[in-house]
Amino acid sequence: MPGKNLAIGSLVCGILSLVLIFVSSILIFSNSIAFVLPIIGLILAIVSIVLAVNSKKQGFDGGIQKAGLVLGIIGTVLCGITFMACVFCIGAATASELS
Amino acid sequence: MLPFIEIFGKTVPMYAVMAFLGAAAMCAVSAAFARVRKNVSAEDIFYMLLYAGIGCLIGAKLLYLIISVDVYWLTDKSFTENLKYWVQLLMSGGLVFYGGLIGAFLGALRYCKHFKIPFEDSVETVIPTVPLFHAFGRIGCFCAGCCYGMEYDGIFSVTFKKSLGAPNGIPLLPVQLIEASGNFLLFVLLTLLFVRNIPRLSLSGFYLACYAAMRFTLEFFRGDIIRGKAMGISTSQWISVFVFAAGIILIVRKAKTGKISIQK
Numbered sequence: 001m002p003g004k005n006l007a008i009g010s011l012v013c014g015i016l017s018l019v020l021i022f023v024s025s026i027l028i029f030s031n032s033i034a035f036v037l038p039i040i041g042l043i044l045a046i047v048s049i050v051l052a053v054n055s056k057k058q059g060f061d062g063g064i065q066k067a068g069l070v071l072g073i074i075g076t077v078l079c080g081i082t083f084m085a086c087v088f089c090i091g092a093a094t095a096s097e098l099s
Numbered sequence: 100m101l102p103f104i105e106i107f108g109k110t111v112p113m114y115a116v117m118a119f120l121g122a123a124a125m126c127a128v129s130a131a132f133a134r135v136r137k138n139v140s141a142e143d144i145f146y147m148l149l150y151a152g153i154g155c156l157i158g159a160k161l162l163y164l165i166i167s168v169d170v171y172w173l174t175d176k177s178f179t180e181n182l183k184y185w186v187q188l189l190m191s192g193g194l195v196f197y198g199g200l201i202g203a204f205l206g207a208l209r210y211c212k213h214f215k216i217p218f219e220d221s222v223e224t225v226i227p228t229v230p231l232f233h234a235f236g237r238i239g240c241f242c243a244g245c246c247y248g249m250e251y252d253g254i255f256s257v258t259f260k261k262s263l264g265a266p267n268g269i270p271l272l273p274v275q276l277i278e279a280s281g282n283f284l285l286f287v288l289l290t291l292l293f294v295r296n297i298p299r300l301s302l303s304g305f306y307l308a309c310y311a312a313m314r315f316t317l318e319f320f321r322g323d324i325i326r327g328k329a330m331g332i333s334t335s336q337w338i339s340v341f342v343f344a345a346g347i348i349l350i351v352r353k354a355k356t357g358k359i360s361i362q363k
Contacts, residue, residue: 025109043155046153049149049153050150050153053146053149053150053210056146056216076153076156077119078153078249080115080119080156081111081115081116081119084120
């Protein structure tokens with residue numbers, strides 16, 4: 001069926017992004033790699049959304065595609081929250097720490 | 100005011116919460132608008148907004164890094180140290196609205212081109228909800244204490260006590276709330292114009308011109324001077340000038356030809 005492979009890819013990326021955000025929340029403050037995991041999770045979540053949309057546009061409309069899309073959106077929100085702040089806030093705090 | 104909140108035992112930045120609430124409101128209202136217009140499906144609008152959201156995140160972060168070059172590129176440190184520092188900046192925070200707007204535009208354009216969806220109709224359906232999203236974002240700024248106003252000791256002045264960005268203990272003009280109110284007003288105005296469906300009126304052009312004029316003015320009342328500046332005005336004011344011109348061009352083109360796009 002056209003688009004099924006894309007839907008499976010979307011689901012896998014969505015699950016991986018959620019696993020990464022979960023692992024980073026456990027490791028936070030105990031391991032420096034935890035700092036990078038939300039970024040990788042965000043990229044995987046974005047890939048998951050793009051694959052799910054492409055799958056739908058190719059004519060696949062199954063539960064796998066919907067699950068991939070939902071997991072991608074949840075992953076984007078959760079990963080995005082961890083590194084999102086308005087201009088100046090944390091940036092300025094980082095600058096004062098490093099300079 | 101309230102830079103962080105606790106959700107299930109985790110400390111979450113209020114700015115991000117407000118931004119995602121704004122995005123959810125934007126998706127819901129856009130889907131309702133798509134049902135009113137009926138020339139674009141609600142599903143396509145939703146998918147286009149997802150692409151626009153991805154573009155928005157990337158664009159807002161990229162512009163933040165670009166305008167931070169002179170502030171955050173430390174000349175006394177080595178290239179490797181600066182690079183490490185930038186990676187930390189990339190992951191620690193910072194988004195610029197105009198970068199997000201340009202990124203969202205490119206994301207939406209990519210979706211419409213790739214799947215052959217009418218771009219102009221889709222954008223005209225979504226554009227009234229952009230100021231709604233932005234208003235939520237500005238309330239988030241107020242909660243975090245960033246994008247703060249100049250020193251002001253009159254009526255409605257605000258004094259931050261535990262802000263990350265704004266100077267604590269000094270009365271300031273709540274410019275974030277003024278911009279949020281302006282955005283809400285713009286949302287109401289654009290919704291009224293959308294419902295009336297005035298032919299040959301470019302809602303995108305109207306939004307761009309109105310927002311750019313408002314932003315250019317409000318920038319004079321901002322107190323956060325640690326941002327890019329050139330020839331006496333801020334980066335955002337320079338971008339506002341070009342955005343205003345783009346808005347006027349869109350309005351004139353739509354009024355003359357009935358179309359925004361230059362495709363024949």
